[in-house]
Amino acid sequence: xxxxxxxxxxxxxxxxxxxxxxxxxxxxxxxxxxxxxxxxxxxxxxxxxxxxxxxxxxxxxxxxxxxxxxxxxxxxxxxxxxxxxxxxxxxxxxxxxxxxxxxxxxxxxxxxxxxxxxxxxxxxxxxxxxxxxxxxxxxxxxxxxxxxxxxx
Numbered sequence: 001x002x003x004x005x006x007x008x009x010x011x012x013x014x015x016x017x018x019x020x021x022x023x024x025x026x027x028x029x030x031x032x033x034x035x036x037x038x039x040x041x042x043x044x045x046x047x048x049x050x051x052x053x054x055x056x057x058x059x060x061x062x063x064x065x066x067x068x069x070x071x072x073x074x075x076x077x078x079x080x081x082x083x084x085x086x087x088x089x090x091x092x093x094x095x096x097x098x099x100x101x102x103x104x105x106x107x108x109x110x111x112x113x114x115x116x117x118x119x120x121x122x123x124x125x126x127x128x129x130x131x132x133x134x135x136x137x138x139x140x141x142x143x144x145x146x147x148x149x150x151x152x
Contacts, residue, residue, distance in 0.1 A: 005143045011038065011124040013136030015106070021117030023049065028108040030120045032066045032073070035104055039126025040097035043106045047083055047090045048116030056083035056115040058108050060094045062101040073105060083115065097126075 015030035033041060045058055058081040061073040076099075081092050096104060108117050122136075 012139045013122045015122045016120035018119040023114040023116040030106045032103045032105045038124040042095045042123045044121045045092045046118030050115045051113035054113035054115045055111045063103045
């Protein structure tokens with residue numbers, strides 16, 4: 001039963017872990033998200049330490065399927081976000097509304113010097129049918145209406 005909480009109307013998924021985003025110069029590709037039943041997706045990418053002269057960018061991709069054939073994931077035009085080498089401890093995001101294809105993912109490209117990525121979280125929104133919240137693996141929380149003060 002929906003109580004008007006944001007967590008009722010969204011699906012939160014960890015699509016890349018902090019461990020996978022440890023300091024490095026290799027690309028990080030998120031797991032793909034099935035957008036069936038959702039109108040959009042906000043990808044949140046926390047940035048850790050970025051070494052001077054690092055070349056780091058984030059882009060979104062989409063596909064009709066996840067098998068890689070017949071439609072591989074393709075870049076979404078204009079979705080590239082630059083991470084400056086002085087963007088230590090900042091947060092970047094890409095928000096895709098009404099994607100052109102069913103599946104989405106994010107790629108963080110890292111080159112030249114180390115960049116640390118604090119994982120990637122996806123929040124799928126504009127849920128088309130409402131029922132019990134069903135978030136991704138490893139995501140849990142609580143909802144409170146009119147909370148009182150006191151010992152937690």
